[in-house]
Amino acid sequence: MLAEESINDSSLIQLLNGLKTGKAVANVERFGISQNEFSLQNNIICRGHRVVIPTKLRKQILQELHASHFGIVRMKALARSYCWWPRIDLDIENFCRNCVHCNKLQNNPVKAPLHPWEPAQKPFDRVHVDFAGPFMGTYYFTLIDAFTRWPEIHSVKNITTSTTINICNKIFSSFGLPQVLVSDNGKQFLSYEFKKQWYHT
Incomplete structure (x- = not known):
């Protein structure tokens, strides 16, 4: 095209x-x-x-x-x-x-103050994760280390729990498990399958 x-x-x-x-x-x-x-x-x-x-x-x-x-x-x-x-x-x-959608949100008052995060003390002390997209049929899983600001970005075809677990396993096998993982409370991060992978460690 x-x-x-x-x-x-x-x-x-x-x-x-x-x-x-x-x-x-x-x-x-x-x-x-x-x-x-x-x-x-x-x-x-x-x-x-x-x-x-x-x-x-x-x-x-x-x-x-x-x-x-x-x-x-x-x-x-x-x-x-x-x-x-x-x-x-x-x-x-x-x-x-x-x-129109953005203008409606822009005109709404702020519902709650932003969460004041404490500074991270070491690499992978706290990481922030999210999905971006879709863009041209592709989603992007992003992870930012709060201490070093190191970004991890992985392109994926879907944002299922299984895909999320596989990406996190790949990243954590290289950098270790984070002490705190911050997300937007998407259903893949709140699912039982995701929690049982690391919450017990």
């Missing part, structure tokens, strides 16, 4: 042909960016490691990026890992500001 829409996108076709033939294209056709920053993979244009999204697919990608109703800053950070198009930051800002 990306390749087909790229070929049919009038704003990308000159750059695509230039990358295919090795010929330099006009500055305006490459959005004022050095042509060396772009490459071509199976008729899909990339800028560095990021896919250049054709015009017709940008709304769909914005919806994918915003599926979990991240704020503007986090949504921009997620986008920078995967995709690019001219004025993407502005499109993200406008998309978030026009999200």
